[in-house]
Amino acid sequence: MFSKDLLDAMNEQMKNEFFSGYLYQAMAGYFEAEDLPGIASWMRVQALEELTHGEKFFYFICEAGGRTDLRGFDAPKNDYKSPLDCFEYSLKHENFVTDSINKLMDLARGDNNHAAQIFLQWFVTEQVEEEASFGLILKKLQRIGDDGNGLLRLDEELGQRVFVPPAAEA
Ligand code: FEO
Numbered sequence: 427m428f429s430k431d432l433l434d435a436m437n438e439q440m441k442n443e444f445f446s447g448y449l450y451q452a453m454a455g456y457f458e459a460e461d462l463p464g465i466a467s468w469m470r471v472q473a474l475e476e477l478t479h480g481e482k483f484f485y486f487i488c489e490a491g492g493r494t495d496l497r498g499f500d501a502p503k504n505d506y507k508s509p510l511d512c513f514e515y516s517l518k519h520e521n522f523v524t525d526s527i528n529k530l531m532d533l534a535r536g537d538n539n540h541a542a543q544i545f546l547q548w549f550v551t552e553q554v555e556e557e558a559s560f561g562l563i564l565k566k567l568q569r570i571g572d573d574g575n576g577l578l579r580l581d582e583e584l585g586q587r588v589f590v591p592p593a594a595e596a
Pocket of ligand 1: 443446476479520523556
């Protein structure tokens, strides 16, 4: 079902998704240490979402007759200069994930693997949402600048986010 190159890239992307969860959990730790529990909570929800993304790859690889290959990764970045620095880093990370999903889609197209293309389409759309969501928070932080009250309001706003398990999504 998978070509060797496509299977390798699918396993690599599964690693990228699980790593994203680990990275956002590390960022949650940074925000907890900065006494911004709302943003920390937002990051924990994001970390949980990324684990479901990794699981989606895991189950698709199995169902489509491939062999899963769980790979290791380096420690995520734990320390940031500021909330702005942290969200700049996270948006760059999402840009990297989008790029790797697009390359994966190109590989699936080249292989004429229709099932993989349909599976990956969900991730193409998801990346548009994720870049928009990280980008919006980044813009808010840029506007907030050194305004401590503005940062506390953002902390309160982001603390409202709740994790929605994939099965409960519309
Ligand atoms: Fe699943 Fe944020 O990439």
